Amino acid sequence: MTRNNQVREPNNPLPKQWLASERSQHYVASYKPFNMVDGEGVRCSLYVSGCLFNCPGCYNKAAQNFHYGKPYSKKLEDQIIADMSEIYVQGLTLLGGEPFLNTQVCLKLCRRVRQEFGQTKDIWSWTGYTWDELMQESYDKLELLRLIDILVDGRFLETQKDLTLQFRGSSNQRIIDVPKSLAANKVIIWDKLIR
Numbered sequence: 512m513t514r515n516n517q518v519r520e521p522n523n524p525l526p527k528q529w530l531a532s533e534r535s536q537h538y539v540a541s542y543k544p545f546n547m548v549d550g551e552g553v554r555c556s557l558y559v560s561g562c563l564f565n566c567p568g569c570y571n572k573a574a575q576n577f578h579y580g581k582p583y584s585k586k587l588e589d590q591i592i593a594d595m596s597e598i599y600v601q602g603l604t605l606l607g608g609e610p611f612l613n614t615q616v617c618l619k620l621c622r623r624v625r626q627e628f629g630q631t632k633d634i635w636s637w638t639g640y641t642w643d644e645l646m647q648e649s650y651d652k653l654e655l656l657r658l659i660d661i662l663v664d665g666r667f668l669e670t671q672k673d674l675t676l677q678f679r680g681s682s683n684q685r686i687i688d689v690p691k692s693l694a695a696n697k698v699i700i701w702d703k704l705i706r
C-alpha cells in the first residue's frame with residue numbers, strides 16, 4: 512500500500528521500451544533440475560536474472576536484479592541438456608526474473624533444446640508481459656515465443672492473488688498454448704487447464 516492507501520501497480524512498459532539487448536547481463540539466478548512444480552511433469556527449470564515489472568509481492572524479488580547470481584555458461588547449458596536427456600524429464604521451463612528480457616540466454620538454450628530433442632521435450636515459460644503486449648514487442652521476443660509451447664503470461668497482481676490456481680499466482684495470468692495461439696492469431700488457453 513502507498514501512504515494514501517492506493518495499491519501500487521507493477522510497471523507497465525510501452526511497446527519495445529525494454530529491450531533485452533540493453534538490459535540483460537546474461538546472468539542466471541538459479542537452475543533447478545528434476546522438479547515437479549514449474550509446469551507439467553518432471554522439468555528442468557532455469558531462472559534468469561533481471562526483471563523490470565517490479566510487481567508488489569513478487570515471488571523472486573532478488574532475481575529482479577540483472578546482476579543477481581552468475582553468468583550463463585556453456586557448462587551450465589551442457590548440464591541442462593544432459594539432465595533433460597533423462598527419459599522421465601518432460602521439458603524445460605524458463606522463469607526469472609524475466610525470460611523475455613534475457614532473450615540472448617533463452618534463445619540460445621531453446622534453440623539447443625530443439626536441436627537436441629526436436630519436439631520430444633516441451634518448453635514452458637513464465638513472463639510478466641501479457642500476450643497482447645508480446646505481439647507488439649521486439650523481434651527477439653517474438654522469436655523466443657515461437658520456440659515455446661506453453662506461456663504463463665501477465666504480471667503478478669496481489670489484488671487478484673489466488674493460491675488455488677494451477678501454476679500461477681493471480682487470476683489475471685493465463686496458461687497459453689503458444690503454437691495454437693500463433694496459428695489462430697488469438698489466445699488459446701492450455702487444454703489441460705483445470706483451474
Ligand code: SF4
Nearest residue numbers: 562565566569608639
Ligand atoms: S514479472 Fe514475475 S519476476 Fe518480474 S516482478 Fe513480476 S512477479 Fe517478479
